[in-house]
Amino acid sequence: MMLTITVTKPGLVRFSHDRTRCSQKFDRATCVWSMKMESKNSHNRMIEELSVELPKQPSLPHLDLSRDRPLQFNRGQPSNKDLDPDDMFEFGGYIARQAMCDEEYWTSAYVRAATRWEDRNNDKYVQSHIKKYTEQEFNEIKRRSNIQFGYKCRCIVTMTKDSKDVKRNVLQSMVGTVDLRTRYMMDGETFPEQLVKHSEFKDFKMTRENRYGYIANLCVIKPARCQGVGSNMLQFAIKQAKLDELERVYMHVDRKNKKAQGLYNKMGFQIVESASAQLEKDQLYLLYLKI
Structure with a gap:
């Protein structure tokens, strides 16, 4: 199955051309990248056309x-x-x-x-x-x-x-x-x-x-x-x-929700201290768990 996705963004974006694996449950997929660059003077944009080759997903x-x-x-x-x-x-x-x-x-x-x-x-x-x-x-x-x-x-x-x-x-x-x-x-x-x-x-x-x-x-x-x-x-x-x-999962939690914080702490989640200052305005903590 061939899946083609077109992404439009201002500026220029460079994607790695490495062959990598898209992990699915009990499956492996090889991503084949192709890029088509087209300049549009009126909008000063670049269009990246990406092709990803994926196996058919079991129903x-x-x-x-x-x-x-x-x-x-x-x-x-x-x-x-x-x-x-x-x-x-x-x-x-x-x-x-x-x-x-x-x-x-x-x-x-x-x-x-x-x-x-x-x-x-x-x-x-x-x-x-x-x-x-x-x-x-x-x-x-x-x-x-x-x-x-x-x-x-x-x-x-x-x-x-x-x-x-x-x-x-x-x-x-x-x-x-x-x-x-x-x-x-x-x-x-x-x-x-x-x-x-x-x-x-x-x-x-x-x-x-x-x-x-x-x-x-x-x-x-x-x-x-x-x-x-x-x-x-x-x-x-x-x-x-x-x-x-x-290998790792993240989640956000409200700083005022002490009950939820206690639950997540018991399950092994830890606060990402380096993210705390960035999230202070939104009154959130970013939590991290290595699995």
């Missing part, structure tokens, strides 16, 4: 990414028998795994929106924001979940397990969600999104040493809190990072 069971199909929230959960043991984690009455259909993507987006405004979600004005944010995040989750240019994102969800007597649909089952993203350090960076002075010529190398995982949007609905959902979902995300052969 996941029950995976449905059709944009035209109407959402059906009454659909049941896939059977555990259809899932690889490495792709799921059972704990208590829950199961953590990767989201597998549009309905789960949409519900993940709604959980994130509802959690963001959970103290004011009865306000009609806030409800409109929740609806708008859900639609935007739903589209973003779908976009990020498609592997592009070596970057990928796993939307991980935690679902309540069905019992013999009770069968739940997607909306009734989901209690938590989190993203695990694969990224690459840019030239000059020692940690994610570091403010550095780049020269006119920038290097971007898709090497194993530059790869890292980034965990974001960890959310658990109120009724499911204090039951180990957040910590187990985070452990599952770290396990997936290991399977993707990532």
Whole structure:
């Protein structure tokens, strides 16, 4: 399969022509770079055309990414028998795994929106924001979940397990969600999104040493809190990072959220002190875990 991506940026960007590996689970891909430079005087821009040769991805069971199909929230959960043991984690009455259909993507987006405004979600004005944010995040989750240019994102969800007597649909089952993203350090960076002075010529190398995982949007609905959902979902995300052969993961945390900081500290995350001053204005810490 040939994937072609066109990136338009002001200035000139230089990409490494090394042959590198795009790591997929149990797969290897060779990235073949080709560059086409076209000058546009009216906009004073350069267009970089990149070609990446990737193997065909195996289809996941029950995976449905059709944009035209109407959402059906009454659909049941896939059977555990259809899932690889490495792709799921059972704990208590829950199961953590990767989201597998549009309905789960949409519900993940709604959980994130509802959690963001959970103290004011009865306000009609806030409800409109929740609806708008859900639609935007739903589209973003779908976009990020498609592997592009070596970057990928796993939307991980935690679902309540069905019992013999009770069968739940997607909306009734989901209690938590989190993203695990694969990224690459840019030239000059020692940690994610570091403010550095780049020269006119920038290097971007898709090497194993530059790869890292980034965990974001960890959310658990109120009724499911204090039951180990957040910590187990985070452990599952770290396990997936290991399977993707990532050696380090990062995440941000609110400086005022001492409870979350305590949880992440117990799991081995440490504050990146060199990033603290840069994030002081946003009241965030950057955390780091070597895996």
